[in-house]
Amino acid sequence: MSPRKAAPIKDVEVLSDKKKIKLLLDPLRAEIMRLLGQEPMTVKQIADTLKRKPGTILHHLDRLKNAKLVVQVRTEKTRTGIVQRYYQATAKEYQLGVSRGITRVPTPAEVAETPEVRWRKVIEGLAEYKIVIPESKMEHALDLLRAMTDCEDNITKRIYSSERSSLEPHIQAEVTRIMRRFALDQDNECSRIQEEWHRFLEWHKKS
Secondary structure: OOOOOOOOOEEEEEEOOHHHHHHHOOHHHHHHHHHHOOOOEOHHHHHHHHOOOHHHHHHHHHHHHHOOOEEEEEEEEOOOOOEEEEEEEOEEEEEEOOOOOOOOOOOHHHHHOOHHHHHHHHHHHHHHHOEOOOHHHHHHHHHHHHHHHHHHHHHHHHHHOOOOOOOOHHHHHHHHHHHHHHHHHHOHHHHHHHHHHHHHHHHOEOO
């Protein structure tokens, strides 16, 4: 099968459907959408990048496809005859809204929604998966997210600042993702924070 160009992708899509919003509150699905907002990928490519089993990725991808947040954009046949399906997000960025229309001027609510406000919403959304963070522990949860975000941002800046002019753009993107994940895994402080975060979530998971 001959490859086709990727489908047009919106810069921003405003979501008002509660079911779609709920889907994107899941951290793994949010990561899948982040990747597919950059370029089309196969299930195996996503699984390799996120270090997850292909079956797990396929399960989440099916839910995103059913919600029309992800579309299949092309298929390619390998030399061994295996058909690879490439998927892409319908937008690079998603925002919460009450209608599908969006103006260039941000509303007061959008201006007021700082990263910490979004983090709080994500933490509260964990209750959908039986991880209930009480208000008394909310500040500690926010501290962990702040620390993880700062650590990841510093590593990302370091990776993107390196010279990669000799690489083709699509190869450069793959190399950057690999090196970013490698750097995160090798960074002792990032690993420590992530382990503490996972212990924190496990402690508050309801049976």
